[in-house]
Amino acid sequence: MIELKNISKTYGMKQALKNINVTIKPGEIFGLIGHNGAGKSTAIKSLVSIIEPSEGEIWVDGEQLSENRLNIKKRIGYVSDSPDMFLRLTAAEYWNLIAVAYDVSEEEKTKQLKKFMELFDMTEHQSEVISSFSHGMRQKTFIIGALLPNPDIWILDEPMTGLDPQASFDLKELMKQHAAEGNIVLFSTHALEIAQQLCNHIAILKKGEILYDGTTQDLIAQNENESLETIYLKLAGRQSKVEENESSALFERGE
Structure with a gap:
């Protein structure tokens, strides 16, 4: 089990992650979803010890990452967002x-x-x-x-980028098999169809904050008659001008 507890990361004046709390259980394919710059890669790089969080703790099966880096890193297979x-x-x-x-x-x-x-x-x-x-x-x-x-933990940052359809299919099958054997697969993506196809558990990030943490099925059930794309854009996308005007009016009225 992987636990991110109150993880924050600041680069100068910019806060890339803001008090992130996530638990990833064995047997899960966990998807980090968000626009570019949402904080996905920062969270992943914290998990694989490339960067150090400004605040918070990361635990893997009861061991604190900062105290057991070498042992934990040997359990992780990592694919960077850049090849x-x-x-x-x-x-x-x-x-x-x-x-x-x-x-x-x-x-x-x-x-x-x-x-x-x-x-x-x-x-x-x-x-x-x-x-x-x-x-x-x-x-x-x-x-x-x-x-x-x-390794029993796979951490893959945008792993499908650039892959041909056959390689993408084969990797997805490997991910399913690895999780079915009781292991952890964590990957980031902005491709909603891949997340919906693969993930047991997703977290939607925007500007370093978690907007949703749960299953894709629960998210869709909470928003009947809407596609995952529409739900995601409602949570993490830009507001339309109509929505912006409505929000401004509510703010001005103090609602």
Whole structure:
């Protein structure tokens, strides 16, 4: 179980996260949903120890992240929101680096790579330099690296970006299977159809604050006869001019 308790993050004068409280249980596919700049990546980078929250605590299965970083990081497979890293390495060199960092045996590495390279059509490209890859091929390279050590927690920041339809489908199937085995999958997205298709549990973020935390089904049930897109835009999108005028009138009347 992952718990974010009163997490806030400030960059200078800007508050990227404001008192976030979230619990993610084993067996869940948890979706962080929001516009660009909503705070999704900041929350994820806090979870994977890239940044330190300004306030609050993160706990994983009863262990505080700040006190047990190495042990917890070895349980996490992470895909960044940008695949433009390690560009001078070949795909195989990058995967070898991950295997060493996570203490993956040669036998296990060979088995895992064979499975994932075949699944994502990367077998013929393993000796090529990452800088020569398209965005989608870079994304597949880092997805394979994240899954290679077989971690029980997957944290994926906009993982479908740039993937072809087959790779996107295959990754979604892997996510479902991983959660069905009692593990945690956390991913960020602004694609509502993906969230509705995959997630047991979602949190909608806007300007660093949680507007909704619960199931997609409950959210739709609370807003009968409305699509998820309409519900989301009502919560996190811009107000229409009519809504802005109504809100201003209510404010002026003190309602």
